[in-house]
Amino acid sequence: MTEPNQPQPDPNKPEPTIPPLDTIADSERMPPRTPRTAPPRPAPIRxxxxxxxxxxxxxxxxxxxxxxxxxxxxxxxxxxxxxHQDWRWFTQWVATVADPVHAYLAAHTAGLPLTASSAFVIWQGVGLAALILAWLTGAVGARLTWIAHGACTAAMVWDAAPAAGRPVATALVVLAWTIGSLFALRGLSLRPVLNLHNHPAR
Structure with missing residues (x-):
């Protein structure tokens, strides 16, 4: 119910029209960019x-x-x-890694033009070259070669080492590879790199 003194709306009166919305270009909405100037660097000492x-x-x-x-x-x-130091631990460590690799190459190069000694020299040269190049240049190919060399070395030692000492020999290979990776894989990060490009509005 409505109050008696309240005026009644006129049903014939037209509704007010809504004015159209004027669109503004994005270039006009954003304030113009001002170039950021870096602080002046001090002059080098001569x-x-x-x-x-x-x-x-x-x-x-x-x-x-x-x-x-x-x-x-x-x-x-x-x-x-x-x-005055006892370096036998180092030579024994090298022999624990190198002897199974040489035995594996000798067993799996039978019938090939490549001898086991040549394959052993190639294995040493590739590992040393990959380590040096990955350390000095940080090239992706050198790092991939270093990773593949370490994986192949661990597989050969696991296959050719005596059954009783197989876990220890493989662990020493992994430990030696991780020590070399401190130099070969330096600066390598597993975090994804996000490239955010701020394009100006048109």
Missing amino acids: LRDDVPTGALVAFGVIGSAAVLLALIKGVPKVMDWSH
Whole structure:
């Protein structure tokens, strides 16, 4: 029910029209970009102009004396220390890895033009070259070669090592490969790289 004094709406009165929406281009909506200028870098130090000649000569003399002192005093001590160390653990580690590989190659190169000794040399050369190239260049091919070399080495040692010492020999291969991977796979990250391109609006 409506109140008696309330005016009644006129049914014949037209409804108000809605004005059309004016679209604005995106280039007009966004404020113009202002280029970001990097802070000025300090000028590099020029040895000839900024450092006195006497200081350069003093630094050269002190540096040369320090190098000579390190060579005279340090090298004999290092050599004396190395002579008193027992390095049999290292040679035994190398033999634990290399002997099964050589035995595997000798057993699986029968009837091939390639001898077991040549295959063993190739195995050593490929591993060393892949390690050095992956370390110095970080190339994908060198790193893949290093990974494949480690996997093949572990498989050969697992197959040719004695049954009783097979797990230990394979573990030593993996440990040696991971130590080399500290250099060969340096800087490698498993996190995905997201490239976000901010295109200007048209």
